[in-house]
Amino acid sequence: MVIFAILAALTVAGGLAAVMLRNTVHCALAVAVAFAGLALLFLRLNAQFAGFAQILVYVGAVAILVVFAILLTRNSETPATGVFSKTWLAGLVIAAAVFAVLAWAVIKSQAALPQEQTEPQISVAQIGNALMGRYVLPLEIVAVLLTAAMIGAVIVAMHEKGSAK
Amino acid sequence: MQGTNGFALQTAASGITQLLWLIPAIPMVAAGVIALLKQPARKLAATLAIGSLALSLLLALVAFSHVLSGWTSGHNVRETANFTWLQFGTSTVDLGWVLDPLSAVMLVMVTFVGLLIVIYSTGYMAHDENFTRFFCFLSLFAGAMLGVVIANSLLLLFMCWELVGLTSYLLIGFWYQKPSAAAAAKKAFLTTRVGDIFFLLGIVWLFAQTGTLLFYNSGAGSMEPAALNGLLAAPAALGLSAATVIGLLIFAGAAGKSGQLPLHVWLPDAMEGPTPVSALIHAATMVAAGVYLIARVYPLMQAGTPAGGITTALTVVTWVGAATAVFAALIAVAQDDIKRILAYSTVSQLGYMMAGLGLGGVAVGMFHLITHAFFKALLFMGAGSVIHGVHEEQDVRKMGGLRKAMPLTFATYAIGMLALSGFPIVFSGFWSKDGILAAAKDAHFSRGPFYLLVFGAVLTAFYMTRQVSYVFFGKWRGHGHAHESPAVMTAPLAILAFFAIALGVIGTPAWPWFRSFLEGHAAAIEFGKFGESEFLVLLLTSTLIVLVGLGFGWLLYGSKSPAPEERDVLEKAVPPVWAALRNRLYVDEFYGVTFIAFYKWWAEVADWLDRRVWGGIVALVIWVFGRLAHFDRFFDNEWVNGGFDKGCEELYSGGGLLARVQSGRTQTYLRLLAVAVVVLAVILIWSSRP
Amino acid sequence: MSPLSCYLLVAALVFAIGLAGALTRRNAILVLIGIELMLNAANLNLIAFWRYGPNPAALTGLMFAVFSIAVAAAEAAVGLGLVISIYRHLRTTDLDEISRMKG
Numbered sequence A: 001m002v003i004f005a006i007l008a009a010l011t012v013a014g015g016l017a018a019v020m021l022r023n024t025v026h027c028a029l030a031v032a033v034a035f036a037g038l039a040l041l042f043l044r045l046n047a048q049f050a051g052f053a054q055i056l057v058y059v060g061a062v063a064i065l066v067v068f069a070i071l072l073t074r075n076s077e078t079p080a081t082g083v084f085s086k087t088w089l090a091g092l093v094i095a096a097a098v099f100a101v102l103a104w105a106v107i108k109s110q111a112a113l114p115q116e117q118t119e120p121q122i123s124v125a126q127i128g129n130a131l132m133g134r135y136v137l138p139l140e141i142v143a144v145l146l147t148a149a150m151i152g153a154v155i156v157a158m159h160e161k162g163s164a165k
Numbered sequence B: 001m002q003g004t005n006g007f008a009l010q011t012a013a014s015g016i017t018q019l020l021w022l023i024p025a026i027p028m029v030a031a032g033v034i035a036l037l038k039q040p041a042r043k044l045a046a047t048l049a050i051g052s053l054a055l056s057l058l059l060a061l062v063a064f065s066h067v068l069s070g071w072t073s074g075h076n077v078r079e080t081a082n083f084t085w086l087q088f089g090t091s092t093v094d095l096g097w098v099l100d101p102l103s104a105v106m107l108v109m110v111t112f113v114g115l116l117i118v119i120y121s122t123g124y125m126a127h128d129e130n131f132t133r134f135f136c137f138l139s140l141f142a143g144a145m146l147g148v149v150i151a152n153s154l155l156l157l158f159m160c161w162e163l164v165g166l167t168s169y170l171l172i173g174f175w176y177q178k179p180s181a182a183a184a185a186k187k188a189f190l191t192t193r194v195g196d197i198f199f200l201l202g203i204v205w206l207f208a209q210t211g212t213l214l215f216y217n218s219g220a221g222s223m224e225p226a227a228l229n230g231l232l233a234a235p236a237a238l239g240l241s242a243a244t245v246i247g248l249l250i251f252a253g254a255a256g257k258s259g260q261l262p263l264h265v266w267l268p269d270a271m272e273g274p275t276p277v278s279a280l281i282h283a284a285t286m287v288a289a290g291v292y293l294i295a296r297v298y299p300l301m302q303a304g305t306p307a308g309g310i311t312t313a314l315t316v317v318t319w320v321g322a323a324t325a326v327f328a329a330l331i332a333v334a335q336d337d338i339k340r341i342l343a344y345s346t347v348s349q350l351g352y353m354m355a356g357l358g359l360g361g362v363a364v365g366m367f368h369l370i371t372h373a374f375f376k377a378l379l380f381m382g383a384g385s386v387i388h389g390v391h392e393e394q395d396v397r398k399m400g401g402l403r404k405a406m407p408l409t410f411a412t413y414a415i416g417m418l419a420l421s422g423f424p425i426v427f428s429g430f431w432s433k434d435g436i437l438a439a440a441k442d443a444h445f446s447r448g449p450f451y452l453l454v455f456g457a458v459l460t461a462f463y464m465t466r467q468v469s470y471v472f473f474g475k476w477r478g479h480g481h482a483h484e485s486p487a488v489m490t491a492p493l494a495i496l497a498f499f500a501i502a503l504g505v506i507g508t509p510a511w512p513w514f515r516s517f518l519e520g521h522a523a524a525i526e527f528g529k530f531g532e533s534e535f536l537v538l539l540l541t542s543t544l545i546v547l548v549g550l551g552f553g554w555l556l557y558g559s560k561s562p563a564p565e566e567r568d569v570l571e572k573a574v575p576p577v578w579a580a581l582r583n584r585l586y587v588d589e590f591y592g593v594t595f596i597a598f599y600k601w602w603a604e605v606a607d608w609l610d611r612r613v614w615g616g617i618v619a620l621v622i623w624v625f626g627r628l629a630h631f632d633r634f635f636d637n638e639w640v641n642g643g644f645d646k647g648c649e650e651l652y653s654g655g656g657l658l659a660r661v662q663s664g665r666t667q668t669y670l671r672l673l674a675v676a677v678v679v680l681a682v683i684l685i686w687s688s689r690p
Numbered sequence C: 001m002s003p004l005s006c007y008l009l010v011a012a013l014v015f016a017i018g019l020a021g022a023l024t025r026r027n028a029i030l031v032l033i034g035i036e037l038m039l040n041a042a043n044l045n046l047i048a049f050w051r052y053g054p055n056p057a058a059l060t061g062l063m064f065a066v067f068s069i070a071v072a073a074a075e076a077a078v079g080l081g082l083v084i085s086i087y088r089h090l091r092t093t094d095l096d097e098i099s100r101m102k103g
Helices: A002-020 A024-044 A048-072 A088-108 A124-132 A136-163 B022-036 B042-072 B101-124 B131-150 B154-172 B179-210 B225-233 B242-257 B266-272 B275-284 B286-296 B298-302 B312-333 B338-360 B362-389 B407-421 B428-441 B448-472 B487-507 B513-519 B527-531 B533-557 B569-573 B575-582 B584-659 B666-688 C003-024 C028-052 C060-090
Strands: B008-010 B075-077 B079-088 B091-099
Touching: A002 A024, A002 C003, A002 C028, A024 A048, A024 C003, A024 C028, A048 C028, A048 C060, A088 B666, A088 C003, A124 A136, A124 C060, A136 C060, B022 B042, B022 B131, B042 B075, B042 B091, B042 B101, B042 B131, B091 B101, B091 B131, B091 B154, B101 B131, B101 B275, B101 B286, B101 B362, B101 B487, B101 B513, B131 B154, B131 B275, B131 B286, B154 B179, B154 B242, B154 B266, B154 B275, B154 B286, B179 B225, B179 B242, B179 B266, B225 B242, B225 B298, B242 B286, B242 B298, B242 B312, B266 B275, B266 B338, B275 B286, B275 B338, B275 B362, B286 B298, B286 B338, B286 B362, B298 B312, B312 B338, B312 B448, B312 B575, B312 B584, B338 B362, B338 B428, B338 B448, B362 B407, B362 B428, B362 B487, B362 B513, B407 B428, B407 B448, B407 B487, B407 B533, B428 B448, B428 B487, B428 B533, B448 B533, B487 B513, B575 B584, B666 C003, B666 C028, C003 C028, C028 C060
Parallel strands: B008 B075
Antiparallel strands: B079 B091
């Protein structure tokens, strides 16, 4: 329980930092911390594969990507005007509303939630078999998706390179 | 009319009675066809007119022979053919025609004289450019007049009566480019109209009182005893019965058409029309229609005759007739236009006829009508021949000595003149006038009419002698040379002259065929009647009258031929009297000052009313509507349009507001998404609660 | 408070934080960061339910989460590429100023 609390706090703190810091690079690093916290939570939930995949992909690729993007779109260290939108309160309220609804749903449905306590023992072989067996179609589609995304990103970037002088 | 010692009544409608309507229809159809022809189709128009009238004459002769055969076999024929024309609820308006001795005699006379005049017209109007139009109108007139004759319904009679008036208007104003002709036509129409208004009142009253306008309808007609008794019983104004008043109203219509005092003013002016028109319409037929009407409604006029006396209606008829006779004869003495003398003579003779009807009954009046038709037509056509021969001169003072230049015309004219004057024994006019004088002499209610009629006879002979002297005797005072008229004009004259003499035969006391025929009893030839003292006294009186008139006239005018500029003999003698007579006793001027002036004033009042009052009201209404229209436009512009525009503006700005949602800013969209998700979630959770 | 509920709450919290960031920050990249946080929170939810669910051997939740990670990665790449492209056109990443989609 304690571990859970620590990990949860870490994740939440990282998230908060990510949205609240002024320096965008700091935000990017904070979100990386949040990702890491989430990965650890996955590990705690016996989803080792997901946890490691999270680290590999999110912390390793997405966070770096974000940092690259920030660095490429720098026009100033910190903007003169505030980092928050003019109507930040509306957004905050909405987010709070969403949290409220979700929390309420969770708390109210406590009795109906499943309570399985035994930890699942999953091997990578099982995951592999599932991927190639039952989930082969999503796998292939995701492959296509990734290819498309790659090509798309290249095209978007390349066009800009061509026209921007 | 049913003789008590007379024949039995025969009323079954025979074949000819059913076809009686053809007699007026054929000339009317001919008129219609001629109306469609173009002007140059003269021969065709004349042929149609003559042919249609000849056909009608033929049919009239058939009808006459039917009645005659009925009379010889001892029946008093009175056949009717009626039919219903209109129906209002339970009452009906019927029309029909009647064939009895009265209508048979009249049919033959009208068709025969009409045919002769139409033939005469082909010669007289030969140089006129409106030849075809003339024959169209003439045929239409003939048809209408025949319709009046055969009518068994007062309504049908009235309709044809009006048609006769219309055609008379068209024919008098035939040369309408002449303002005097147009004015004369108008005067004729309007004056007869005055009489016709009273006539119409009489018709309506009769219909209201008796429920029928048919004369004879197997006992249900208005001239039959049942209806007459009802009329006698119904009271009208001034202590008179309805029968009397209706009779007087109908007489007013007859007075207009027949030119009785005071509605005579149109007849002399009607001489503006061509001479054949004067001959046909204003001598023989149309003016006789009034007399015929009174003869037709005689049972009504005669209803309720006190023993040995005379009804009020007939008294009025007699006095008016006698007064007219003298009045017109006086004026005729001082006229210089050949046709105008004859016109006033006609008015005078019509007065005689009316007096004859009143005093002596239908036969007396009708006999004079028949004889008068022949010799007056003869005189008019002779006058036309004279006018034609002296190249359209109509003033008698500019003629003279024509008996050598136009012998045939002179001979026939002399016969006509003597017939009109009533020259004893030989001429028909003597017998017919004698009948009237005899009836007048026997009148118990007053001797006045008798003296008036005698005086009128003297005047008649006098002014006719004056006219004949001026025209045919003495020296020729005109321009150029006179010549005799062509045969197509003189032949009818000869035929009429023959009848002017021959017709006398059927009206003598020795053989009163005409009277017997009309009244439906046997007629025996009794030469003994000639020997009766009454007759001889009357014969002497009449002869005296005629000789006095003729002699006096010859004395004054004889073979003298005063120059046109010289004053007349009588004028020199009694200038004021002459002036009064010459100016037609100022009747026209009197009317002008009274009725016409009043009417003019009234017209001006009406005009003022129309322009100021009604016009003002109309203008007011227009103004109100104008204001309303303005307000309406204002309302439409300001409130409706403005309101609509405002609404649209609101919509526009509302749209603008909504458009702000599409700000193009991503975060706005995201927020909206999130809100939507929240709402959806809430709804879903809420709805799934147990 | 069952463990599952705790995990779910944490996930909800992270989700809300991510949403707040996406809705309020002006920088486009930070909006993307927020979106990634949201996705991650969803993943956590999935794994939690897989762990405490009735049939973990079927691997449904796990697979779902793995695929989600893969797709999220692709999406992040493309998204950031787009942001960079916009930056090149408009020289700014400030969302308040980018309203080309207006109307």
